[in-house]
Amino acid sequence: GGFGGGIGDVFGGLFNRGGAGTTRTQPRRGQDIESEVTLSFTEAIEGATVPLRMSSQQPCKACSGTGDKNGTPRVCPTCVGTGQVARGSGGGFSLTDPCPDCKGRGLIAEHPCGECKGSGRAKSSRTMQVRIPAGVTDGQRIRLRGKGAPGERGGPAGDLYVMVHVDTHPVFGRKDDNLTVTVPVTFAEAALGGEVRVPTLGGPPVTLKLPPGTPNGRTMRARGKGAFRKDGTRGDLLVTVEVSVPKDVTGNARDALEAYREATAGEDPRAELFQAAKGA
Template structure:
């Protein structure tokens, strides 16, 4: 975690309380991101800065591990539980300004008395805070957080697959120092005080404990000439365009994972992943049921009675659909293999539902012909309501 983050109130940036749920944080971020996006506010520097701040806040608070470390670190720093001089001897820290109490168990703070103490103690917290904490955590690079964004596709784009550009702002490797944090032409050097561990071990009486190295701030390395663009962090908030290939058949609300396209890791650590939530617009003609395409085909009464063949649209052209003679209104006809493409290379079916279109007005010839047909229908004994409702 970047130490500068401790001075920022990410909850305030998103307009949520510190007890907000993950869903509340996501909803707040999405609303702000839509309102502040550079594409919606061209030339507005203030909106762009707010957009970057909101993106940074979401990157931390949407990551369960980072949010936990951020909350704990802010609580400890606010209470004065530790600082440059480390912990004062004589016992544990009593929250609320009461100083240190002899009743406090040091094991609760450090998770163990040695430099490589157990998980869950202050050593682990500082390991996350300064990326080089005590024990095992000190040698692991800090992976970047996952990033979420959204895109909206047309119905046919989602069904057939499409390549879309996504413009987004998120923490990325500094393009000047390539993520090292050092000025181009220079390199970080191993901290001589802690020998690159990021931790200094001390003994006080019967207790031994570790604390972050003051010289390198727990990173294990010292940058004599920091990169002027990222101030030594190796990370910049920058706007970039990513080309995303959306596979055929994607559904509304589906998430696509792009490995390594999320937030950059600190000083060259692996980047997180980018998750793109796809929203699909409705189509005027097609609907969808699973991998099957659906459509409603308007037909005349005579076409249902006599039968016909009708040309209907598909995702890749048109196809003739045979309507058998005597087809009932509302019947669904199936055209195999002309639906939504599947992952295995096959496709779903096209489901065509016939629906009679009733003319609102007829000319004299059509009216007379229809009356003659109605008389002939009755003479032939056809009763559409035979057996209906007890008749």
């Protein structure tokens, strides 16, 4: 966790030190917390609310965060309650560091609390319901402001950082904001064309028109069926065609293929390959 504030706090602490009314302790920002979550592929695309169990330093319940078992800590005489001490940096300027005696709290316990040993902080565990936005990617680090450890003396809470891990899907893949899927088609569909039903993630299938002479590996696009973007729109579903070759061909199907081979005997699909190899 940090100590909050900016350059104004630094110079304010220097120029106000030692005068009347300067012994009030400063608010202290809570610690940042890091956690991890594993989502299914669908949860990452559509968003999900997940429970996260986290451990952090929070105000000690035994002493109400004062660090003193009687609840009456005194102002640190070293930093006069500011939690910071000045150090020279040359050039006529001074910078500040956390006070080494009170560890930046501004308070010292005369009678240290037995639970927190005078620190005013104790380890605490809690479970939070965290909303993971739609469209997150594997390895993405999400920052949730104000969801970290509570601050001290009215200081703001820290932030929660969540590292997201996404499981793979047996059918769909992802490329940026687009989803990907490989769809097998028959030789007849690729050669003659036709309509092919394609599954979508979490929605009804879509039908794509396969033009005659579609080569193996061609990619077509189903618009608006991909992952969510930050602006709420969706990417596309990229559909790659894979010509399926049957393992066994018998009966009329075999006769038809034999007839097709005879009808196309004069065609050599590898002619251009060898021509290009000679030219190189």
